[in-house]
Each structure stands twice: as C-alpha cells, then as structure tokens.
Amino acid sequence: MILKVNNLHKKYQHADGVINALDQINFEVKEGAFVTITGSSGSGKTTLLLSLAGLIKATSGEIYFRDFRIDKANDKELSDFRKNHVGFVMQTFALIPYLTAIENVMLPLAVSRLPDSQKYEAAMDLLKLVGLENRKNHLPKELSAGQQQRVAIARALINKPSLILADEPTGNLDPVLSKEILDLLSDINKKQGITVLMVTHSPMAARYGTIQIQLQDGKINSIT
Ligand SMILES: Nc1ncnc2c1ncn2[C@@H]1O[C@H](COP(=O)(O)OP(=O)(O)O)[C@@H](O)[C@H]1O
Ligand SMILES: [Mg+2]
Structure with a gap:
C-alpha cells in the first residue's frame, strides 16, 4: 500500500459553528493506482488532498504513506516527504x-545540488514528455491553458515523485483539452507507475480512476 487512511476526521471551528469537513474516512491505495475523488462542492475533497499532503493537520485518525505516519510527522519531516515523494497539480x-x-x-x-546542466536536461526531458520542447522559452502568458497545465505537470514530475496529488487539474480547461491532460496523467500513471490521486468535478475525468471515491458531506459515499 502506498496510502492508508484510518478513521480520519477533520473539524473546522468556525464562528458559524463546527464543520465536519472529513468524517470517518477509511481507504487504502495500492502502489500504481489511479484514484479519483469526486463529490459536490464543499464535500471535503480539497481537505482530504491537503491532509494527505500533510499541509493541514487532521483532527483525528491516521494517515500512512508506506510506513511513514503523515499525521504524526513534524514540519521538517513533512516538507522532506513532499519534496521527495509528492508532485502537485492544481486547477x-x-x-x-x-x-x-x-x-x-x-x-x-x-535547492538541489545537481549541476545546472543536469537540471536543465531533466527539465528538457519532461517538457518533451508533455510535448512542449518547442515552447521552453515561453512565459506562462504566452502559452495556452492546456499548455500551461502541461508545464505544471512537468514541474510536478521533476522530483521523481511516487505520488501525484491533483486538485481539479482540468477545472479550467474545455472538454478537448481536459481529455488531453487526463490522457497525459493516465500515461504517466501507467508508464512510470506513479500513483495518482485526482480530485475532480467531472464524471468524464472520474472514469479514469481505477479506484473511484465519492465524498458526500465529508463522508465516503462509495468506493468503486
Ligand atoms: N479553512 C477552513 N475553515 C473553515 N471551514 C473550511 C475551511 N476549509 C474548508 N472549510 C469547509 O469544509 C468543507 C469542505 O471544504 P473543501 O474540502 O474545500 O471541499 P471541496 O474541495 O470538496 O469543495 C466545506 O464546508 C468548507 O466550507
Ligand atoms: Mg476543492
């Protein structure tokens, strides 16, 4: 197992009352899986993803990345964990x-001690992988939305992560570009064996999941 979540709860204290953003969440993810997490707005998807990254502290419960306890780790351990194992892709x-x-x-x-020439080569290889070697000197504003997301995916891969956490990666893209990005993520998952956890609104995107988790009001509604 690359991830194991035991009885996870996250409560937010708010002036308007307590919000149970995550309520009794249990699931496991095998190495190499493609997990999609769906649910309506406010169902806890982002809270779950951020908890798995150790970017927010759960109220109770356990989260394992292999045998590393994310919920027990200190800030330094968590930043090392993210640097060494996690690539992020955002909407x-x-x-x-x-x-x-x-x-x-x-x-x-x-911050790496690699010589600049090696950093450049590694980045060039990834730009090739995402089909953008001929756009390497373009600024983000000189790229289309789909191309910008490809650059972001290349950046997420540069540390050779074992896990990609993606929060609505196609949320700002039209259906055609969305499919291209989903196919790219799926390719990376299959060819490089990188485990992907992807939060999405879109039923089309959810179908890419080998495991599909549905959240509702902070609870798991179904896992298929
Ligand atoms: N920092 C916060 N403080 C208080 N409530 C929050 C905070 N972040 C999220 N929430 C609440 O927790 C619930 C889950 O939010 P979120 O995980 O962002 O949902 P989703 O990503 O599925 O739209 C929502 O009801 C939201 O209003
Ligand atoms: Mg969200």
Whole structure:
C-alpha cells in the first residue's frame, strides 16, 4: 500500500459553528493506482488532498504513506516527504509568471545540488514528455491553458515523485483539452507507475480512476 487512511476526521471551528469537513474516512491505495475523488462542492475533497499532503493537520485518525505516519510527522519531516515523494497539480496551474516554461519546470530543483546542466536536461526531458520542447522559452502568458497545465505537470514530475496529488487539474480547461491532460496523467500513471490521486468535478475525468471515491458531506459515499 502506498496510502492508508484510518478513521480520519477533520473539524473546522468556525464562528458559524463546527464543520465536519472529513468524517470517518477509511481507504487504502495500492502502489500504481489511479484514484479519483469526486463529490459536490464543499464535500471535503480539497481537505482530504491537503491532509494527505500533510499541509493541514487532521483532527483525528491516521494517515500512512508506506510506513511513514503523515499525521504524526513534524514540519521538517513533512516538507522532506513532499519534496521527495509528492508532485502537485492544481486547477490554476500555479506557474510563476515571470519564469519561462523550462525555468518553471526546474524550479523545484533550485535547492538541489545537481549541476545546472543536469537540471536543465531533466527539465528538457519532461517538457518533451508533455510535448512542449518547442515552447521552453515561453512565459506562462504566452502559452495556452492546456499548455500551461502541461508545464505544471512537468514541474510536478521533476522530483521523481511516487505520488501525484491533483486538485481539479482540468477545472479550467474545455472538454478537448481536459481529455488531453487526463490522457497525459493516465500515461504517466501507467508508464512510470506513479500513483495518482485526482480530485475532480467531472464524471468524464472520474472514469479514469481505477479506484473511484465519492465524498458526500465529508463522508465516503462509495468506493468503486
Ligand atoms: N479553512 C477552513 N475553515 C473553515 N471551514 C473550511 C475551511 N476549509 C474548508 N472549510 C469547509 O469544509 C468543507 C469542505 O471544504 P473543501 O474540502 O474545500 O471541499 P471541496 O474541495 O470538496 O469543495 C466545506 O464546508 C468548507 O466550507
Ligand atoms: Mg476543492
């Protein structure tokens, strides 16, 4: 198992009352799976993804990444975990506007001791993988939305993650571009064996999941 979630709860204290954003969540993910998480707005999808990344603390419950306890880890352990194992892909791409495509892809390696030539080569290989080697010197604003998401996916891969966490990666894309991005994620999952967890609104995107989790009001409605 790459992920195991035991009895996870997340409560938000709010002036308007307590919100049970996650309520008794249990599931396991095998290495190499493609998991989709669906549910209406406010059902807890983002909260679940952020908890798995160790970016927010759950109220109770256990989260394992292999034998590493995410819920028990300190900030340094969590940032090492994310750096070494996790690639993030977001709805809004989150590219740095004043960096070119290749500079955006290399960015996570800024702190690495690799020589610059190797960073460049690694980033170039990934731009090729996502079909953008001829756009390497373009700024994000000089790329289409689909191309920007491809750059973001290349950036998510630069640290050779074992897990990709994607929050509505096709939320800002039309159906044709969405399918291209989903096929790309599916390819990466199949060919490189990288486990993918993808939150999505779209039933078309959900069908890419080998495991499909449905959330409703913070609870698991179904796993198929
Ligand atoms: N920081 C927060 N403080 C208080 N309530 C929050 C916070 N973040 C999310 N929530 C609430 O938790 C619930 C789940 O939110 P979220 O995980 O963002 O849902 P989804 O991603 O499925 O739309 C919602 O009711 C939301 O209003
Ligand atoms: Mg969300």
